[in-house]
Amino acid sequence: MYSRRKFLMGLLWVVPFVFAPTTFISGFHNHPYTKRSEKFIKQGWVLQEGDA
Amino acid sequence: MLFDLNQGVAGLPKNADFCIVGSGPAGMTVAIELARNGRSVILLEGGGVNASTESQELYKGEVIGDHYVDLDIARLRYLGGTSGHWGGWTMPQTELSFKKKPGFEDAHWPIEKKDLDPFLDKALSILEVSRPNSDVLLDREFGIKEFSISLSRVRFGLKFRDELSSSKNITCVTNANLTGLKTNGQHVVSATATNFAGQSTSIKAKHFVLALGGIENSRMLLWCNHQLNGKLVDSHSPLGRYWMEHPGYKVGHALVDLKIPKTDYYIPHLLLRYTEEVIKKLSILECDVVLEEIPAEDTKGLLRDLICVAPRIGEWAASLAGKNIVCGVSLIASWEQEPLWSNHVKLSETSRDRFGIPRVELHWKKTDRDRTTLQKVLTHFNEYLMARNRGRIKLEEWVFAKDGYPVRGDDGISYHHMGGTRMAQSAEKGVVDSNCRVFGQDNLYIAGSSVFPNGGQANPTLTIVQLSLRLANHLRQA
Numbered sequence: 380m381y382s383r384r385k386f387l388m389g390l391l392w393v394v395p396f397v398f399a400p401t402t403f404i405s406g407f408h409n410h411p412y413t414k415r416s417e418k419f420i421k422q423g424w425v426l427q428e429g430d431a
Numbered sequence: 432m433l434f435d436l437n438q439g440v441a442g443l444p445k446n447a448d449f450c451i452v453g454s455g456p457a458g459m460t461v462a463i464e465l466a467r468n469g470r471s472v473i474l475l476e477g478g479g480v481n482a483s484t485e486s487q488e489l490y491k492g493e494v495i496g497d498h499y500v501d502l503d504i505a506r507l508r509y510l511g512g513t514s515g516h517w518g519g520w521t522m523p524q525t526e527l528s529f530k531k532k533p534g535f536e537d538a539h540w541p542i543e544k545k546d547l548d549p550f551l552d553k554a555l556s557i558l559e560v561s562r563p564n565s566d567v568l569l570d571r572e573f574g575i576k577e578f579s580i581s582l583s584r585v586r587f588g589l590k591f592r593d594e595l596s597s598s599k600n601i602t603c604v605t606n607a608n609l610t611g612l613k614t615n616g617q618h619v620v621s622a623t624a625t626n627f628a629g630q631s632t633s634i635k636a637k638h639f640v641l642a643l644g645g646i647e648n649s650r651m652l653l654w655c656n657h658q659l660n661g662k663l664v665d666s667h668s669p670l671g672r673y674w675m676e677h678p679g680y681k682v683g684h685a686l687v688d689l690k691i692p693k694t695d696y697y698i699p700h701l702l703l704r705y706t707e708e709v710i711k712k713l714s715i716l717e718c719d720v721v722l723e724e725i726p727a728e729d730t731k732g733l734l735r736d737l738i739c740v741a742p743r744i745g746e747w748a749a750s751l752a753g754k755n756i757v758c759g760v761s762l763i764a765s766w767e768q769e770p771l772w773s774n775h776v777k778l779s780e781t782s783r784d785r786f787g788i789p790r791v792e793l794h795w796k797k798t799d800r801d802r803t804t805l806q807k808v809l810t811h812f813n814e815y816l817m818a819r820n821r822g823r824i825k826l827e828e829w830v831f832a833k834d835g836y837p838v839r840g841d842d843g844i845s846y847h848h849m850g851g852t853r854m855a856q857s858a859e860k861g862v863v864d865s866n867c868r869v870f871g872q873d874n875l876y877i878a879g880s881s882v883f884p885n886g887g888q889a890n891p892t893l894t895i896v897q898l899s900l901r902l903a904n905h906l907r908q909a
Contacts, residue, residue, distance in 0.1 A: 422740045423825040430744035
């Protein structure tokens with residue numbers, strides 16, 4: 380299920396030129412062990428929900 | 432003085448304070464250090480000043496178990512030993528290497544890192560490198576650190592040949608193959624050296640050091656012990672056991688938003704390892720992940736592939752690539768292998784070399800723990816990339832299969848031969864004590880990576896040189 384936050388993150392991916400590169404480096408500091416989405420492998424790529 | 436035993440045995444000094452066998456980084460370091468401190472040394476080298484097929488042929492052997500390269504190309508048998516073709520990567524062992532690790536508590540060093548630290552600067556000086564930069568913590572929560580290495584270009588044979596020629600304290604004897612040791616039970620009396628024509632001579636010394644390499648130390652101790660009906664090595668010692676490598680495989684590719692440092696010695700690459708806390712949390716052994724930059728064309732190919740498979744993330748990556756933020760890398764993972772009794776050096780029962788000595792039979796197999804380590808290492812790295820939006824990885828199919836590794840050249844092989852005569856506090860646990868003295872003899876020592884009780888994460892040569900300096904320091908006081 381997409382969260383609003385994930386949706387906004389997706390927007391950041393799609394329109395990176397709007398933001399400075401440092402946004403990508405420092406903008407998404409969810410705690411790594413609390414915010415997880417489903418992982419899956421497709422043709423070797425390790426992806427997560429929303430990638431495709 | 433340099434002396435070629437192939438020219439005959441006449442004129443060769445047959446007595447010295449020290450007889451050191453093997454002129455690779457370990458033996459050469461001990462020999463030079465002792466000679467510079469006024470001790471007389473006879474340094475026996477089985478090969479010549481230059482490589483030869485007749486010497487190299489003696490390194491032939493069989494590997495039983497996992498894929499490995501031929502043993503006669505995995506190491507070099509002439510002046511300077513395998514430093515003649517080593518990669519030069521230089522870094523000290525981590526603190527963690529010297530601590531007890533879950534699951535193999537009895538395979539830890541009986542010495543501490545602080546016991547080797549006093550010899551670090553001198554070892555770096557011998558390898559003609561500066562101390563690598565300290566680790567840089569890239570992500571605290573994920574415990575990911577960037578580490579550095581220094582690149583040594585030292586070939587021990589070339590570096591020390593002139594000193595060997597001019598030294599009054601060292602007699603370096605080339606084409607002098609160790610074919611036997613004699614002991615009175617607790618004290619080695621002499622070593623037998625044989626040239627390629629089959630002529631032998633006996634060398635007497637107060638102390639003997641075997642520095643034949645990470646496989647040959649075990650092989651020759653096994654052989655000499657066999658010849659002496661088990662009177663050389665304590666019968667409780669696990670001689671030849673716990674042999675280790677650093678398995679390391681190219682596991683796939685990645686598109687990453689990470690700064691890949693340029694170096695003056697290799698293609699741009701980023702060296703990553705995990706903090707002690709993460710290693711413990713994941714219950715893995717020490718490991719590293721190397722990201723090697725790939726050419727721009729290959730990066731474009733990866734991007735096209737990702738766009739086809741996962742358009743949304745692919746387009747994101749492509750947009751960053753246009754700004755040179757994302758780049759394509761090869762992904763290489765290496766790890767410390769669990770020391771196992773079953774991985775061992777054995778004397779062949781069917782094949783002997785020209786001197787009648789059984790060839791080596793190396794039993795080596797990776798285990799489930801190796802695969803689990805690899806999978807956990809990559810899973811954790813992927814978690815980091817995803818959580819931080821730093822990229823995506825594309826793994827080869829075998830990585831998450833239940834078993835099987837790719838068989839392709841030397842992929843999976845680091846040429847790091849460790850263990851077999853490991854250091855321990857007692858003969859029940861190891862072959863040498865904390866001063867590298869063989870349990871069972873009061874004047875026989877081992878130098879080299881065969882004494883490593885575990886592999887750690889570092890490339891072994893710097894530790895070999897540190898240990899050799901420490902051994903020389905001990906022997907000077909003997």
